[in-house]
């Protein structure tokens with residue numbers, strides 16, 4: 531875990547302990563439903579750095595603290611509450627919070643369900659049926675274990691058929707592995723608990739946007755049918771596995787109009803747009819960070835405008851990229867600006 535992430539995690543933990551979140555939340559009316567999107571959970575005694583995408587697996591004690599805040603300071607709702615509100619039949623409470631889990635990790639049944647029950651909270655769990663049925667790792671966990679997390683991003687950019695042939699089938703996993711998917715029995719038990727609604731999340735977690743219509747239908751219908759058979763209920767909610775947002779970086783100005791200047795100073799303004807329509811949703815905007823570098827140096831955190839002074843004569847190259855901090859990976863190509871000081 532990079533130092534920055536460790537620090538922000540420590541600050542958040544501190545805020546939870548000190549009650550900062552509580553005080554802020556108690557004064558706030560939410561503008562809509564706050565959907566808390568979890569993935570897996572992790573035992574407190576699981577050593578750090580022992581699994582890929584660790585940040586997507588929240589520690590049990592942290593999740594418990596989140597649940598306490600939701601219970602004490604917010605108005606936890608179910609998907610049915612939301613449906614009634616959407617149909618105009620019952621208004622939402624002032625601070626509506628919906629707890630969700632993507633992917634169908636076993637840790638949600640083993641660690642999460644008892645915590646939810648202790649706080650009398652409901653949740654929606656969106657499951658991928660193929661790993662559950664075949665006792666396999668989710669494909670991205672298998673790829674990350676074998677080739678590293680960055681390799682997952684490369685596969686996400688591939689078309690469906692290459693992905694399907696290359697890594698969709700994944701590898702077998704032990705039920706005790708912290709990355710294991712739920713068992714069918716656990717899906718059934720969660721559904722029967724009355725506290726958890728089971729939703730669909732495709733059979734094998736492809737990037738649906740990269741698949742043909744026929745393949746999309748296969749992945750969605752197969753998944754929903756499996757869940758219906760297990761739970762005896764139709765699937766009424768679906769979480770769409772999407773590619774990470776595609777950003778485009780723009781540099782709005784540079785040191786010289788003709789890219790040649792006698793000044794040894796430089797100032798760059800930059801911003802990001804969200805493909806394809808240039809609109810960056812607020813939820814994404816708030817988690818965007820920027821990194822830039824000059825010439826052969828390393829990328830460093832930065833903000834717009836970025837200024838340089840005392841630059842040497844000769845050619846220079848400035849690069850800036852956006853970092854989408856939720857998934858901790860770079861989601862855009864850097865924008866470049868080249869110029870010469872004479």
Ligand SMILES: [Zn+2]
Pocket residue numbers: 632633731735771
């Ligand atoms: Zn997912």
